Amino acid sequence: xTEVAGERMRLYEGAELEAMIGRMARQALSALDGxxxxxxxxxxxxxxxxxxxxxxxxxxRQPGYRADRLxxxxxxxxxxxxxxxxxxxxxxxxxxxxxxxxxxxxxxDDVLYQxxxxxxxxxxxxxxxxxxxxAAVLADRCVVRLPVKADVVGTYLQISAGDVVxxxxxxxxxxxxxxxxxxxxx
Numbered sequence: 068x069t070e071v072a073g074e075r076m077r078l079y080e081g082a083e084l085e086a087m088i089g090r091m092a093r094q095a096l097s098a099l100d101g102x103x104x105x106x107x108x109x110x111x112x113x114x115x116x117x118x119x120x121x122x123x124x125x126x127x128r129q130p131g132y133r134a135d136r137l138x139x140x141x142x143x144x145x146x147x148x149x150x151x152x153x154x155x156x157x158x159x160x161x162x163x164x165x166x167x168x169x170x171x172x173x174x175x176d177d178v179l180y181q182x183x184x185x186x187x188x189x190x191x192x193x194x195x196x197x198x199x200x201x202a203a204v205l206a207d208r209c210v211v212r213l214p215v216k217a218d219v220v221g222t223y224l225q226i227s228a229g230d231v232v233x234x235x236x237x238x239x240x241x242x243x244x245x246x247x248x249x250x251x252x253x
Contacts, residue, residue, distance in 0.1 A: 073250040079222065080244040084205075087221040088117075091203060092124035094219040096132070098201055101171040104133040106197075110176040110188060111140040113236040117205055118175035137166055139174075139191070141184050168196035173219070177234035179204040182211035189215065206232050206245055 079087065099105045109118030115138045126132045172192050179185060185202055192200045203219035208226065222245070224232055231248040235241075 073248055076247045076249075078224070078245045078247050080242065084221075084243050084245070087205070088120050088124045089128070091121055091205075091219050091221050092128050095121060095173060095203055096125055096129055098218050099134075099171055099173060101198075103170060104135060105171040105173055106135045106137060106166055108172055108174045108188070108192070109136070109138045110174060110184070111138050112239055113234055114138075114174075114176040116236050116238060117177060121175055121203060135166060135170075139188060141188065164195045167192055169198050172197045172200045173203055174200060175203045177205050177236065178232050179207045179211060179215075179217050179220075180232075182213040182215035185217075186213045186215045205234055208232060 107118050107122050109115030118136060118138070122134055122136065125134070174185065174188050174192070176185060179202070189200050189202075201218040202215070204217040205221040207217050207220045207223050209223055210228075224247070226232070226247060227249075229250065229252075231250065233246045233248055235244040235246065237243055
């Protein structure tokens, strides 16, 4: 994570987040009710290990549960115009179309902010032939601007517009946590 000056508050950590993933697994199993094993898609970076955790929790709740996994990389998140990449596009393995076509897909990401990035992922997966596309997010900031919603949500955070939600997810960070950052003004 980039260090930004300001006040930092830990909202959730460790056991609280593991319980949250367990609740999300229950929601996901209810949402994914098709006959064909679904495809769980992690949005790189932090959505990928979250997708692994969510799938493991789903399999723990329902032994023998099968789903395929795929990760997608979104270059320059549309929700953050300060990042360096000029265009938003998705990088994916060449076999994505074969895995996606006709499948029920659950996209997993860490934070749903304004919805621009998730909307791009939905468009991509529908163009690849997904039968349905749903989203699971660890934290929903409740300010989406596009016709996108998360079907599976760990927590809803209604916070000030200038505040930042930071999800720390191993292996990218040492601790599993959600922090609220209030950047210094001035």
